[in-house]
Amino acid sequence: MASSLLRSIPISFPSTQCAFKSPRPSLRASAAPTQKARFVARRKESISVRQLQRPLIEYMRLPASQYSVLDAERIERVNDNTFRCYVYRIKFFSFEVCPVLLVKVEEQPDGCCIKLLSCKLEGSPMVAAQNDKFDALMVNRISCDSNADKSLMQRLSSDTVIEVSIEIPFAFQAIPKQAIESAGAQVLEQILRIMLPRFMSQLVKDYQAWATGDTSRQPLGTGEI
Secondary structure, rough: OOOOOOOOOOOOOOOOOOOOOOOOOOOOOOOOOEEEEEEEEEEEEEEEEOOOOOOOHHHOOHHHHHHHOOOOOOOEEEOEEEEEEOOOOOOOOOOEEEEEEEEEEEOOEEEEEEEEEEEEEOHHHHHHHHHOOOEEEEEEEEOOOOHHOOOOOOEEEEHHHHHHHHOOOOHHHHOOHHHHHHHHHHHHHHHHHHHHHHHHHHHHHHHHHHHHHOOOOOOOOOHHH
């Protein structure tokens, strides 16, 4: 987190034959302690998947380099296992915020884990000014039941947690901290409520394309909610 730095600049004067001393008062600038707000949201989502010629567990075990971007309007590939995601514009009090996430996909035996590497806020100048004043954490674990790979129906699950810690801007300091945290948590919950079902649905469609031998794996989304 960035903090204000006060730099002391020494000033020297030429020496003279006549010198006198006067008391020099000590001046100290005291800044009010920075208040921080913490927003947390968690959501679990699951969907039933009918297994086709190739089992779902094999799809979930694909290396990240073979993942489809799913939604070309919202997701772009940075390298084999890193993606940039443009979240929909969200309303926070009187401001519009568009988070841009950089995430890494880590392969796991029964699925994958998507972890947030960095987050940048786009919007008004005041919104953009908060980019060096907050920390964000996100983990999304996606899995299927590897013990039921012979079953006709499978369960695809997602467990996501988001946590944001941010310095409260001066313009918001008159608002009770509890009200800010409540509003922030509601915004995060709304993001998960909208995006997770959409993401899971696109994942199933991509599995179906892969399982039937579609090697093109074209993006499925249009960028719309």
